[in-house]
Amino acid sequence: MRKTAGILAAVALVAIAYVTTTWYVGKQAHVTIEQAVAQANERMAQAMVAQPGAGRAKLAVAEYRRRVFSSDVVYSLQLQDESGQRQEFLLSDHLQHGPFPLDAIRTGRLIPMLALSQARLLPSAATQAWFDSLDGDTPVTGRTEVRFGGKAVSEWTFKPLNVAQGGEVLKFSGGTMRASFDNDFSDSRVSGEFDLLDYSMGAEAERIAIDGVRFEYEASGGEGTRMHSTTRAARLDLEVPDDDTVSLRDAVMDVSSEQSGDLASGAIRYDFGQVQLGNRNLGEMSMGARGRDLSMPALSELAQVYDELSARHGPREEEWQLSPDEAALLQEKFLALLASNPVLIFDxxxxxxxxGESSAGLTVELTRPAGSAQAASIDALLQQAVRGLELNLRIEKAMFVRAMAQLQGAADDPEITALAGSLYDEYANRLQAAGLVAFAEQAATAKIVYRDGRIDANGRQMPVAEFMQRALLALLM
Incomplete structure (x- = not known):
């Protein structure tokens, strides 16, 4: 009897200890979720601040019901586009508290966890058509193991979509995404893929189709925030009525950023293994841009002012009628951005x-103008803001002639080829005579450097006025 009582007492103690531990873990999970949501909003704000007018996103916990062994959470993601239209996406999350969630044990996962999350997308105005196409079934599900020490692993599945509404047609193959988090959730790695995204505005309207998409994203926090992402597509087609289809093969977009203190740098690059216009192969193409020494507080304030003006005057900048106070405020924020001496590089x-091949690159060094810059005109302000500039250009004749003939749809027409060759020779000779380009080995090259109010054109020094005069004469003769 005493032995039985001792066993029951031990079982009771274990049960009490487990319930107490589970309650505590559930409480910690709640705190962790709030921290993760705040961190997600901060990351989204940093990603969007460099895109004035690009819209805003905000994640929030719409509902949280915590119990001893589990909790139910509803997240709300609100997106606002350039025109101010809002869309809301709802996600339901069933959390089983650790340290050993029941469903994890059932699948043989005996790793201590803070919580096991099983999430699914909920219907909303933005997603109802997706639900309807699946007869009410949820199109997005996710399973996340939230571990101790600020770590987590997550897997998501997106079901296919085929919707036609008001002439618009959207097809999506479905896809998968995987994510892992570390270092108190400040470090993350995300990868995923889908086979097809096809959107058109009607049978006789524009259509865009993307095949074979794979993406990778990596971010780290700490003293300096770093981010790098790569997105690949086997094919991207853009169809425009009464025009040739533009087709990009083996397309790659590479984006990176780094922030230390208030200053940030970033880069974006596009590479296309093949560019086709209709049935014409135009060859390979790559392009990119970089920026460094960008003040994030100044950029954030400029973006905020821009958004306020856009909301007040509409999204089309060319139609804005700014008051003197509005124009002065916009200029003030722009000048504050120049104070960190940012550099823009167009790779x-x-x-x-x-x-053959041709290339063109540009580097622009900016600074805040001294003196009464706020009273200057826009043209004068831009001239004062540029402290340095370098242009590098190389155009091969054979490549140029081939490209021009292809763009005219007459790559094999000898008359078009001869005309393109004559056009190249005429302008190359004019610019060479003006000292603005050098011509050798059937290629025109130029290196134009501006600094301290003077121009260095291929090693020849001259004032800006003389350079402009030479350029105008060469182009207008």
Whole structure:
């Protein structure tokens, strides 16, 4: 009897300890979720601040019901586009508290966890058509193991979509996504893929189709925030009525950013293994842009002012009628951005075809103008803001002639080819005579450097006024 009582007491103690532990873990999960939501909003704000007018996103916990062994959470993601239209996406999350969630044990996962999350998308105005196409079934499900020490692993599944509404047609193959988090959730790695995204506005309207998409994203926090992402597509087609289809093969988009203190740098690059216009192979193409020493607080304030003006005057900048106070405020925020001496670099645009390649690159160094810059005109302000500039250009004749003939749809027409060759020779000779380009080995090259109010054109020094005069004469003769 005493032995039985001792066993029951031990079982009771274990049960009490487990319930107490589970309750505590559930409480910690709640705190962790709030921290993760705040961190997600911060990351989204940083990603969007460099895109004035691109819209905003906000994640929030719409509902949280915590119990001893589990909790139910509803998340709300609100998106706002350039025109101010809002869309809401709802996600339901069933959390089983650790340290050993029941469903994890059932699947043989005996790893201590803070919580096991099983999430699904809920119907909303933005997603109802997706639910309808699946007869009410949820199109998105996710399973996440939230571990101790700020770690988690997550897997998501997206079901196919085929919707036609008001002439618009959207087809999606469905896809998968995987994510892992570490270092108190400040470090993350995400990868995923889908086979097809096809959207058209009607049978006789524009259509875009993307095949074979794979993406990878990596971010780290700490003293300096870093982010890098790569997206690949086997094919991207853009169809426009009464025009040739533009087809990009083996397309790659590479994006990276880094922030230390208030200053940030970033880069974006596109590479296309093949560019086709109709049935014409235009060759390979790559392009990119970089920026460094960008003040994030100043950029954030400029973006905020821009958004306020856009909301007040509409999304089309060319139609804005700014008051003197509005124009002064916008200029003030722009000048504050220039105070950190940012540098913009347009990586060489490289175009290769079966006859050769050409390239063009530009570096612009900016600074805040001294003196009464706020009273200057826009043209004068821009001149004062540029403290340095370098242009590098190389255009091969055979490549140029081939590209021009292809763009005219007459790659094999000898008359078009001869005309393109004559056009190249005429302008190359004019610019060479003006000292603005050098011509050798059937290629025109130029290196134009501006600094301290003077121009260095291929090693020849001259004032800006003289350079402009030479350029105008060469182009207008």
């Amino acid at each position: 060489p645009l490289v175009w290769k075809n079966d006859q």
